[in-house]
């Protein structure tokens with residue numbers, strides 16, 4: 697499935713949470729747009745509310761860090777990566793193709 701938002705809603709230096717079956721966080725880092733699962737893999741925190749530095753987001757709750765490009769967990773206490781999702785931008789619209797897995 698796809699989630700969309702206007703590119704203008706996520707200007708450089710900002711992040712936006714997109715609600716869907718899986719909440720997704722969209723980040724604009726100096727014009728490059730990334731999408732990852734919004735929920736931290738440690739506990740229930742929204743990574744869209746975190747702090748971004750050098751393509752890494754720091755969770756607002758306990759400061760785990762994740763690489764926005766790969767989803768890799770780069771700082772504890774979280775151990776598991778977050779998923780990344782492909783982003784396309786056309787006509788001022790950001791489209792995130794989210795893989796929804798069913799249990």
Ligand code: FES
Nearest residue numbers: 736738739755758
């Ligand atoms: S909830 Fe993200 S580090 Fe604990």
